[in-house]
Amino acid sequence: MSDALRRMLWVSLPDQRxxxxxYWMSRMPDxxxxxxxxQEPVGDIDWIPSTYRRPIKRFVEAGxxxxxxxxxxxxxxxxxxVTSLELCSLVTGQASRWRRAARAGGARRPxxxxxxxxxxxxxxxxxxxxxxxxxxSCRDADLLLCMVDAARxxxxxxxxxxxxxxVVKPGVDTELFHPAAEPVAEPIxxxxxxxxxxxxxxxxxxxxxxxxxxxxxxxxxxxxxxxLEHLVRSAxxxxxxxxxxxxSLDAAGVADLMRSAAVFATAPRxxxxxxxxxxxxxxxxxxxxxxxxxxxxxxxxxAVQPPNRLVEDDAEALADSLLHFxxxxxxxxxxxAANRTHAVTHHDLPTQCAAMGSAFAEVEALHRx
Numbered sequence: 387m388s389d390a391l392r393r394m395l396w397v398s399l400p401d402q403r404x405x406x407x408x409y410w411m412s413r414m415p416d417x418x419x420x421x422x423x424x425q426e427p428v429g430d431i432d433w434i435p436s437t438y439r440r441p442i443k444r445f446v447e448a449g450x451x452x453x454x455x456x457x458x459x460x461x462x463x464x465x466x467x468v469t470s471l472e473l474c475s476l477v478t479g480q481a482s483r484w485r486r487a488a489r490a491g492g493a494r495r496p497x498x499x500x501x502x503x504x505x506x507x508x509x510x511x512x513x514x515x516x517x518x519x520x521x522x523s524c525r526d527a528d529l530l531l532c533m534v535d536a537a538r539x540x541x542x543x544x545x546x547x548x549x550x551x552x553v554v555k556p557g558v559d560t561e562l563f564h565p566a567a568e569p570v571a572e573p574i575x576x577x578x579x580x581x582x583x584x585x586x587x588x589x590x591x592x593x594x595x596x597x598x599x600x601x602x603x604x605x606x607x608x609x610x611x612x613x614l615e616h617l618v619r620s621a622x623x624x625x626x627x628x629x630x631x632x633x634s635l636d637a638a639g640v641a642d643l644m645r646s647a648a649v650f651a652t653a654p655r656x657x658x659x660x661x662x663x664x665x666x667x668x669x670x671x672x673x674x675x676x677x678x679x680x681x682x683x684x685x686x687x688x689a690v691q692p693p694n695r696l697v698e699d700d701a702e703a704l705a706d707s708l709l710h711f712x713x714x715x716x717x718x719x720x721x722x723a724a725n726r727t728h729a730v731t732h733h734d735l736p737t738q739c740a741a742m743g744s745a746f747a748e749v750e751a752l753h754r755x
Contacts, residue, residue, distance in 0.1 A: 391418050392746060394467040395460060395496070396431075397477045398423035400438045400452045405429075405637060406666070407471050407501050407533075410556065413735065414743035420465075422454055434460075451516070453480060462488030462496055467746070469499040473530075474511050479520030482527070494753060499529040499746065503663040505536035505685045507543035510659050529749045531742065534664050536685040552745035555688075557738030558669040560730050562637060565675030566645040569719050573597075573604040573712040576647035576676070578640050579667050581612030584660060586653025586681060586699070588614060591621055591629065593651070593704035598628055601712055606651075609635050609643055644674040648718055649711045654683040655699050662686040673729035675722035679707040691728075693721050 396408050396419055405428050412419045412429040420432040427433060440452040454477050468485050470478040478500055485498045511517040521544075524530075530546060532538045532553040541551055575594065579585040587608065594606045605628040608618050621629040635643060644650065650671035654662040661684030668689040671678050678694040680686065681704070690696055695707035711718050 391416055392467065392743075392750075393465050394419045394469055395465040396421040396423075397454055397457065397468065397470045397481045398427075398436070399471055399475055399477060400424050400440060400450050400454075402427075402471070406556075410735075410739050410742060411469060413739035414746065415740055417743060417746075422457065422460075450476070452476060457481070457484050460484070462493070465496040466750075467499055468496045469501065471501050472504060473500055473502055473524055474504075474509065474517040474521045476516060476520055479516070479523045482520070482523035497528040497749065497753065498524065499531055499749075500524050500527050501531045501533065502537045502541070503533045504540050505534060505663050506659075506661060507540045509540075512544070528753070529746065531745055534685055534688050536663070536688065552748070554738060554741045554745055555733060556664065556666065556669065557733050557735035558666070558673050558729060559637070559735045560673045560733075563641045563644070563670045563673035563729075565722065565726055569675075569715065569722065570646065570648045571715060572648065573601050574647045575604065575606045575649045575651050575708060575712070576609070576644055576671075577606065577651055578609040578635070578643060578670070579652050581608070581610045581614045581618060583614060584655060584657050585610075585612075586655055587612075588617055589653035589655075589681070589699065589701055589704060590651050591617060591627075592701035593653075593708060594628065596701060596705035597708050597712065600709060604628055604708075604712060605630065607632060607643060607647060609633065609640060640670060641674065644671060644676055647676060648715075649679060649708060650674075650676040651679045651704065651708060653681045653699060653704060654686065655681065656683060664689045669729060669733050672725040672733070675726040677711045677718050677721040677725065679704060679711065694725070 408427055409429045412431045421427050422434045422436040437455050438452040442451055457480050468481045470481045512521055530551045533556050538551050538553050577590050581587050597604045608631045611634050618631045621627040622631045665686050678690050681699045682696040697703040697707050
């Protein structure tokens with residue numbers, strides 16, 4: 387590796403979401419990233435336009451049954467690292483095989499890193515042969531970078547070497563996501579997440595109907611797309627609901643939306659292969675100085691801590707906590723200020739990206755020794 391520059395090849399999932407893991411890699415100091423990806427990535431990244439062999443599209447993201455085309459044509463000598471997302475993703479298995487082939491002749495590079503959020507020690511996908519093979523293929527990876535503490539616990543439960551593991555929590559752009567100049571006085575709740583069953587927009591709609599019995603002027607602004615969008619549109623068509631749908635927004639639009647609200651709410655619930663890990667929308671809400679009301683799910687307590695409210699998956703419980711904040715502007719201001727401080731202290735984007743870079747540098751130093 388050059389002392390001046392870390393050269394990384396990122397192998398994307400076919401459904402890779404923007405401004406997340408790949409973007410954070412590109413923000414690490416002294417790092418140049420090339421990405422094999424279907425969509426052009428956001429950030430200072432050299433794009434290698436790529437297609438995927440994908441027999442079925444039933445599963446998405448880390449569970450996608452998809453293999454990237456063209457990886458064998460990449461020259462390993464051009465890279466210090468090959469990096470991908472999640473241990474069981476099939477592109478991670480490809481990256482492992484490519485790295486092994488490159489190092490079989492005695493070369494010391496590229497090193498391999500896998501980023502993981504996984505918090506289920508008994509992840510069902512691990513029992514399915516192609517995903518299990520991908521998981522086992524990276525047991526000799528050089529760095530396992532966890533985005534949440536629970537991911538480290540999951541790795542240890544699956545007999546991964548603790549010496550390979552580093553934990554660095556993700557960051558949020560605290561300059562883009564900042565509080566409104568003045569706290570919002572109106573009782574406005576914001577939901578900014580996919581409109582899918584696992585994010586609980588249906589439960590939030592139920593809770594808001596209860597809230598409006600006590601605070602008739604309370605409103606809910608909803609950003610996002612997804613299979614439950616019809617529920618939101620149906621509610622928004624009824625002027626008695628207080629629901630407004632704003633559709634998909636870019637990062638700046640989400641930040642503006644949050645600054646127009648008094649409380650952030652969502653209601654995640656587990657699926658057969660997923661439970662909430664951290665929730666980047668929580669970090670954005672914290673940075674915007676909003677109190678948070680959400681259901682307890684997976685390990686979202688790593689992001690949402692008292693005096694924010696974590697409740698059971700129940701409309702009445704959600705409504706009670708929403709009323710707790712909506713009825714007390716002074717409390718909202720106090721909690722919002724504490725949330726902003728927490729976001730800046732623990733989740734500032736440049737700081738966390740630098741910490742990720744330090745994790746890579748520690749491993750590089752071990753390989754130089």
